[in-house]
Amino acid sequence: MECEDPEPRAPDKVPPDPPYPNTGTSGVSGANLKRRCVEEPQTPAKKNISNPDLTVPSIQTVYTHPSFVIGAINTYSENDKGPYIVHVSRISPDPAAGTSIRPIKFGQFLSNHKFQNIHREGVKRVGRNKISVQFTSAEDANNFITSPVLALCKYTASIPTFSVTRMGLVRQVPTDLSMEEFATNALLPPGCGNIIKARRLSRKNVEDGKVSWVPTQSVVVTFLGQSLPSKIFLYYTSLPVELYNFPTTQCYACCRYGHTKAACRSKPRCFRCSKEHLGDSCEVTESGASCAHCLGRHFATNRSCPEQERQRSIKVVMAQQSISYVEACAQFPTVSRPYSEIAQPNHSSVRTIYTTPRPRAPLGKSYDKVAHRDLVSTPVSSMPNGCAIIEPGT
Ligand SMILES: [Zn+2]
Ligand SMILES: [Zn+2]
Ligand SMILES: [Zn+2]
Numbered sequence: 001m002e003c004e005d006p007e008p009r010a011p012d013k014v015p016p017d018p019p020y021p022n023t024g025t026s027g028v029s030g031a032n033l034k035r036r037c038v039e040e041p042q043t044p045a046k047k048n049i050s051n052p053d054l055t056v057p058s059i060q061t062v063y064t065h066p067s068f069v070i071g072a073i074n075t076y077s078e079n080d081k082g083p084y085i086v087h088v089s090r091i092s093p094d095p096a097a098g099t100s101i102r103p104i105k106f107g108q109f110l111s112n113h114k115f116q117n118i119h120r121e122g123v124k125r126v127g128r129n130k131i132s133v134q135f136t137s138a139e140d141a142n143n144f145i146t147s148p149v150l151a152l153c154k155y156t157a158s159i160p161t162f163s164v165t166r167m168g169l170v171r172q173v174p175t176d177l178s179m180e181e182f183a184t185n186a187l188l189p190p191g192c193g194n195i196i197k198a199r200r201l202s203r204k205n206v207e208d209g210k211v212s213w214v215p216t217q218s219v220v221v222t223f224l225g226q227s228l229p230s231k232i233f234l235y236y237t238s239l240p241v242e243l244y245n246f247p248t249t250q251c252y253a254c255c256r257y258g259h260t261k262a263a264c265r266s267k268p269r270c271f272r273c274s275k276e277h278l279g280d281s282c283e284v285t286e287s288g289a290s291c292a293h294c295l296g297r298h299f300a301t302n303r304s305c306p307e308q309e310r311q312r313s314i315k316v317v318m319a320q321q322s323i324s325y326v327e328a329c330a331q332f333p334t335v336s337r338p339y340s341e342i343a344q345p346n347h348s349s350v351r352t353i354y355t356t357p358r359p360r361a362p363l364g365k366s367y368d369k370v371a372h373r374d375l376v377s378t379p380v381s382s383m384p385n386g387c388a389i390i391e392p393g394t
Contacts, residue, residue, distance in 0.1 A: 061215070063179030063198045073145065074159040076138035080226050083119075084141035085163045087324075088131045091154045098265065099129045106131050113149050116140070126324040133157075162322045165196065166228035168241035173200070173219045173234075182219060187233040193225030220244050226322075245319045248311040253278060255292040255300040257311045258325055271300040294335050307335045 076084055088106065092099035107123045110133070122134030135141040144150075145157040173182055183198040199220045202213035221241070223229070231238045250257050254266035255274075271279040274292035279299075284290075292300040293307035302308065310332050317328040 061179045061200050063183045065183070065194060065196045074161060074164050075142045075145075076159060076164060077225065078138065080138055080164065082138070083163075084135040084138050085160060086133045086135065086141050086144055086157050087126065087160050088133060088150070088155055088157045089127075089129045091151075091156050092129065101125070101129050101131050103131055106133075109153065109155075115144060115147075124327070126326040130324075130326075132324065132327075160324070162318070162324075164224070164226070165193075166223045166226060166322075167244040167319070168221050168223065168228050169244040170219045170221055170232065170239050170241055171217060172239065173217050175200075175215045175217060179219070182234065183221075185234060188223075189229045189231070192227060192229040192232075193223045195221055196224050197222035243319050245312075245315045248308065248315060250301060250308075250311075255279075257307070269300075274300065305335075310335055 076082075088101070090099050090101050103123045103125050110118060110123070117136045117140040119134040119136060122132075124132045124134075126132045133144070135144065141159060145159060147157075150157050179198040179200060183195045186195060188195070197220075201216050201218045201220060203216050205212050205214045221232075221244075228243060229241050231240050233239070248257055249260060251259050251264050251266075252261040252271075253264040254269045255271050256264075256266060256269075267276055268278045269275070269292050270277050270282045270284075271292065272282040272284040272286075272289055274290045274295075275282075286299055286302075287297070289297055289299050291298050291302070291305055291307075293305055296302075296305065298305060300307075313332055314325065314328045317323070317331055318325060321328070
């Protein structure tokens with residue numbers, strides 16, 4: 001089943017971590033509930049790329065665990081196995097200022113301020129203004145994010161939500177079941193963290209030019225902790241849990257992936273003809289299109305574009321390996337050739353191969369050039385077809 005995902009996204013160069021649940025510790029017992037999480041910043045709903053002025057009211061239902069309070073932060077629990085990742089950004093008064101951060105400079109900062117128990121190649125860049133730091137223990141990571149030195153030096157640190165939660169997709173949840181009823185009645189297998197969020201997906205429906213969102217039977221469930229159960233139980237039935245992959249985000253202004261038009265810092269690029277203007281003012285039809293990513297004869301928003309396929313693969317790897325967008329991107333080579341060329345069969349087997357001649361040994365003084373030629377040369381043929389073998393009797 002194909003489901004649109006109208007969940008609002010934070011306007012960031014890198015797609016945001018899975019939605020932050022509003023979480024806390026009050027009134028909850030159990031080791032896996034010792035961590036806390038932060039509330040997702042509220043941002044305008046994602047716009048549809050085919051009509052940028054259309055903001056669709058979402059009717060999706062969301063349940064968030066009541067024991068979690070707004071404003072708390074993600075922390076690792078003693079059950080988490082790691083890697084213990086912390087993300088660090090430089091505090092910038094203006095998000096459009098293009099503040100950036102260099103891994104080696106931040107590593108120097110860590111060293112100068114005597115931060116310890118960091119993996120020896122644990123500082124990596126995962127965004128223009130985002131560094132990933134890998135600690136060797138949960139305690140070190142938890143202590144680091146509350147260090148007063150960070151704020152003094154204009155840094156902000158947090159534990160990414162994808163490091164401390166897992167998201168699964170549960171199908172066949174009746175549409176008349178509220179998300180609260182679903183989450184509070186679901187029974188979980190041993191070792192699985194509590195459900196901290198349940199969100200029903202909606203399907204986009206266009207009728208007479210009017211867009212509406214129809215609830216589906218698919219629910220995205222966020223589990224606390226680093227294990228995703230293979231199934232959960234509801235009303236004496238078992239419901240399989242699949243790994244949930246975030247949908248791709250494509251910018252309407254520049255056609256790139258991983259950010260929205262509101263957060264775009266690039267020159268406009270037309271999704272129809274790939275020239276430097278916005279696509280909504282362009283007359284080019286799909287038959288005359290030139291894709292900004294692969295130069296293929298389709299719009300840059302076409303689902304069959306190899307770049308879109310690559311982006312979908314990136315989302316799968318992000319979910320499978322619980323890593324950031326930038327880290328997942330590095331696992332897939334970028335699409336830079338025309339699709340027609342990529343689709344060509346590989347002709348490498350008939351390519352001309354140039355080899356350098358093998359060096360010959362120098363000729364000795366006793367070498368007889370004429371005698372050598374007589375020995376190795378092909379006998380002159382007497383046959384019209386050039387065959388060297390003389391048949392008997394001729
Ligand atoms: Zn853009
Ligand atoms: Zn154009
Ligand atoms: Zn393309």
